[in-house]
Amino acid sequence: MAAVLAQNIVKRFENVLAVNGITLAVPDGEFVVLLGPSGCGKTTFLRIICGLERQTSGNLIIAGDIVNDVPPRARGVAMMFQSYGLYPHYTVRNNIAFPLRTQRVGRAVIESKVDWASRLLGIEHLLDRRPRQLSGGERQRVALARALVREPTALLLDEPLSNLDAKLRASARQDIKQFQRRVGVTTIYVTHDQVEAMGMGDRIAVIDHGKIRQVGTPAEIYDEPADRFVATFVGTPPMNLLTYNGAHLGFRPENFLPKEMIRGGDFSEFSFRVDRSEYLGSERIVYGAIEGFDSSQPITAKLPAHGAEQGLRPGEWHPFAVRNKDLRYFDQDGKRTDRH
Ligand SMILES: Nc1ncnc2c1ncn2[C@@H]1O[C@H](COP(=O)(O)OP(=O)(O)OP(=O)(O)O)[C@@H](O)[C@H]1O
Ligand SMILES: [Mg+2]
Structure with a gap:
């Protein structure tokens, strides 16, 4: 069963057709990258999956249930934004615990889950600090821990590395990929960076003007591009x-x-x-x-x-x-x- 299944999703903002009929099935545990130029509809599509935006038409199915009318919190997906959105006055521990607190989860369970997520990401030693006392890479890991703590069906990441410098980006790419393998969480990762897409994706969906041009493994996309757009967008x-x-x-x-x-x-x-x-x-x-x-x-x-x-x-x-x-x-x- 697909963890996330999008069927002919369309999103219109007044006169802008941001998403123009996307159909995509993401199997359980897969790491799929949405790759495309600025403005092609990547963020809009992710926001539709997590429920922050309502599609104009089309169906969205998560873990077998149609969730078109299900509010974001009840969809079982976690989204991590480019800006991370950590609360500056909270400690790392409380930032990670936040999604559980809002769900009225018991104290002992919260503690053990925060423990689990922070160990997974190697940030146990940072739990009592505040976000401003962390490096960019550490903040990113805290945001990931917070996204994971509810054990979502799918993790949605929107350009999570764009705040990092080139060197840190390369190592963060590996970190994210490795922990995704370990946890096995279905991941949809948005980027306009083809190196990130090639290096991280089990499959890549190349998007242009709100439409998928091709879905395939990095090797398929590179060696057997479906059209001229894909052929020239990937490769330097x-x-x-x-x-x-x-x-x-x-x-x-x-x-x-x-x-x-x-x-x-x-x-x-x-x-x-x-x-x-x-x-x-x-x-x-x-x-x-x-x-x-x-x-x-x-x-x-x-x-x-x-x-x-x-x-x-x-x-x-x-x-x-x-x-x-x-x-x-x-x-x-x-x-x-x-x-x-
Ligand atoms: N709330 C909105 N109202 C009107 N138009 C919007 C809105 N949100 C996005 N758009 C438009 O929809 C299109 C897709 O935007 P989106 O943010 O999804 O692109 P993106 O692929 O994430 O781009 P980037 O790589 O720059 O982040 C753009 O033309 C954008 O201007
Ligand atoms: Mg975007």
């Missing part, structure tokens, strides 16, 4: 697209190589003019153009940091190639034509 630099006869041919920068680096297999050859390159330490990104094709963006090749660039003189044309298995085809509307 984005997939190269060449226009011919109004349709598009796509290939990823790491698959676009000097011809002599291709060994074995059928390949397609292109003449590539190198304009400039960026050394990024672990790799080198080469920017340029391909003879005979239009493209709205510079074409990029992702090469090893050292060696491969030798002989790639700027301004000159060089033989490059892509293995045919790495070519992707899209029709005029952006739909994949070589995927079944």
